[in-house]
Amino acid sequence: MLRRSDYGEVVQMALDTIRSNKMRSALTVLGIVIGVAVVIGISSVVRGLNDNVSQVISSLGSNIVFAYHQPLTFGRPTEEIRTRKELTYDDFVAVQQLPHVKIATTGLRYFRQEFGTGTYEVKYNGRKVKSTILEGDTGTWKDVFDLDIASGRWMNEIDEEHHSPVIVLGSDTAEELFVNEDPLGKEINIDGQLFTVIGVAAKRKSVFAGGKNPDDNIVYFPLATFRKLHPELKTYWISVKATSHDGMPKAVDEIRELLRRRRKVASNKPDNFAVFTQDSLSEVWNQVTGAVFIFMFAVSSVGLIVGGVGVMNIMLVSVTERTREIGVRVALGAQRSAIYRLVLREAGWLTALGVGLGLACAVGASALMGNLLFGVRSWDPPTLLVAAAVLGLSALVASYMPARRAASIDPVQALRSDS
Numbered sequence: 116m117l118r119r120s121d122y123g124e125v126v127q128m129a130l131d132t133i134r135s136n137k138m139r140s141a142l143t144v145l146g147i148v149i150g151v152a153v154v155i156g157i158s159s160v161v162r163g164l165n166d167n168v169s170q171v172i173s174s175l176g177s178n179i180v181f182a183y184h185q186p187l188t189f190g191r192p193t194e195e196i197r198t199r200k201e202l203t204y205d206d207f208v209a210v211q212q213l214p215h216v217k218i219a220t221t222g223l224r225y226f227r228q229e230f231g232t233g234t235y236e237v238k239y240n241g242r243k244v245k246s247t248i249l250e251g252d253t254g255t256w257k258d259v260f261d262l263d264i265a266s267g268r269w270m271n272e273i274d275e276e277h278h279s280p281v282i283v284l285g286s287d288t289a290e291e292l293f294v295n296e297d298p299l300g301k302e303i304n305i306d307g308q309l310f311t312v313i314g315v316a317a318k319r320k321s322v323f324a325g326g327k328n329p330d331d332n333i334v335y336f337p338l339a340t341f342r343k344l345h346p347e348l349k350t351y352w353i354s355v356k357a358t359s360h361d362g363m364p365k366a367v368d369e370i371r372e373l374l375r376r377r378r379k380v381a382s383n384k385p386d387n388f389a390v391f392t393q394d395s396l397s398e399v400w401n402q403v404t405g406a407v408f409i410f411m412f413a414v415s416s417v418g419l420i421v422g423g424v425g426v427m428n429i430m431l432v433s434v435t436e437r438t439r440e441i442g443v444r445v446a447l448g449a450q451r452s453a454i455y456r457l458v459l460r461e462a463g464w465l466t467a468l469g470v471g472l473g474l475a476c477a478v479g480a481s482a483l484m485g486n487l488l489f490g491v492r493s494w495d496p497p498t499l500l501v502a503a504a505v506l507g508l509s510a511l512v513a514s515y516m517p518a519r520r521a522a523s524i525d526p527v528q529a530l531r532s533d534s
Contacts, residue, residue: 146425147469148476155477178217178360179259179393180367182210182353182374186389199387200378202351207253209373210353215366219355220259222252223341223348237334239292239303247288248333249305251341259356267299267314274337281340283314285333305334306344363392429465431517434458441524451523458518 184199185192207221225248237247256262257269265286274281282303289298289312302309316335319328336344357366370390374380380387434441441454 144465144469144472147466148473150420151470151473152477155474178357178363180355180357180363180370180390181392182206182355182370182388182390184350184388187391195387201349202353202374202388203349204351206374206377207351207353209377210355210370213366213369213373215358215362215369217356217358218255218258219353220253220256221351221353222250222256222338223345223351224251225249225345225348237288237292237303237305239301242292242294244288244291244332246329246332248285248329249336249341249345250333251336251338251345253338256335256354259354263317265315265317266297267312269314270335270337275339278339278343279337280308280310281313281337282310283316283335284312285316285331285335286318287327287331288334289315303334308344310334310336367392427516431520434517434520438524445524454524455518459515462517 182202184201185196188196202221204221207219210216211219237244252270254269254271254275257264262269264283267283269283270279270281273279282305284292284298292298292303293301298312298315301312303312316331316333319330342348353370355366355370357363367390371386374388374390375386378387444454445451
């Protein structure tokens with residue numbers, strides 16, 4: 116049995132193994148470091164994205180309910196979903212009258228479907244901004260989504276009634292078009308028509324720290340004005356702020372009942388539209404990142420397996436080189452179980468070195484990545500412990516074969532060996 120006093124010898128043996136096989140040891144430790152760092156890095160990215168997406172969704176406003184003719188899904192929609200009739204402006208007018216609806220808005224957006232960005236180049240005085248989103252909204256849009264106005268004002272009912280040629284610019288659009296100028300009162304040519312800037316929206320939170328939010332490169336129009344500019348658009352979104360958070364379920368039920376009645380959906384048929392909340396947006400995002408995380412974790416786990424195989428390889432080499440030494444120990448009365456545990460503990464020390472370095476690199480890289488990309492710490496202790504435990508177990512399991520080989524060495528044959 117291996118005594119406590121023998122632990123120093125085990126450590127010394129591990130160090131001797133590393134010194135005598137510098138290249139193999141370095142590659143083994145590097146494999147362990149990469150395995151730990153990759154697993155924690157992927158977890159950090161997903162966690163950081165989830166935290167910031169949750170904040171972005173929360174920044175949309177409180178107690179928000181959305182209605183659209185199609186559900187939030189990823190992948191190719193079914194034929195039934197693709198051919199659904201859009202919601203209408205009259206649907207929005209009817210939704211406004213519901214008991215648990217505090218305020219509602221609707222709008223149309225012109226963007227490139229495959230990328231979600233705008234197709235217009237907005238120009239002013241020789242400067243231009245590409246990929247600008249064009250959007251028409253009612254005067255209540257700002258209040259539903261709690262949008263802050265950096266300067267000027269938002270559109271009102273008078274602008275809507277008179278189809279006024281006025282616009283509100285997103286913060287990035289205003290900064291790039293009017294570098295050192297006040298944009299208020301200036302006229303911008305969009306699609307051959309002049310529109311007067313009456314306001315500039317405040318910058319909105321981005322998923323990545325220091326990154327740009329696509330919704331900051333946008334031009335807001337009064338809905339009636341925008342419908343005149345793009346009469347072909349009919350895909351209305353209806354957004355509602357419920358009377359309270361507790362009243363959101365009732366608001367959802369009221370909207371569903373109203374839209375089913377207006378769209379003449381039979382009682383035995385499912386909805387041919389979608390009503391969802393901010394929680395639904397988070398759930399869809401978590402489903403996507405969850406699937407991505409599982410896939411990436413499975414791929415990165417190869418690094419853990421490689422680390423374990425590396426430990427097995429170097430321990431096999433160590434056992435082969437110490438055949439004579441192990442034979443002497445057995446001949447002097449060392450129990451085979453003690454030899455078995457000796458090799459396992461030596462492998463354990465080698466693994467611990469790699470895990471320690473891997474954790475140090477992973478923590479530093481994750482903290483840096485979190486600050487640069489997300490503005491928040493994107494790693495947590497449980498992730499570190501799980502990665503270290505999985506790798507440690509992998510390495511110890513891989514060490515079983517070298518340990519078994521060492522314990523089964525014939526002392527007579529070993530003493531004849533030159534190793």
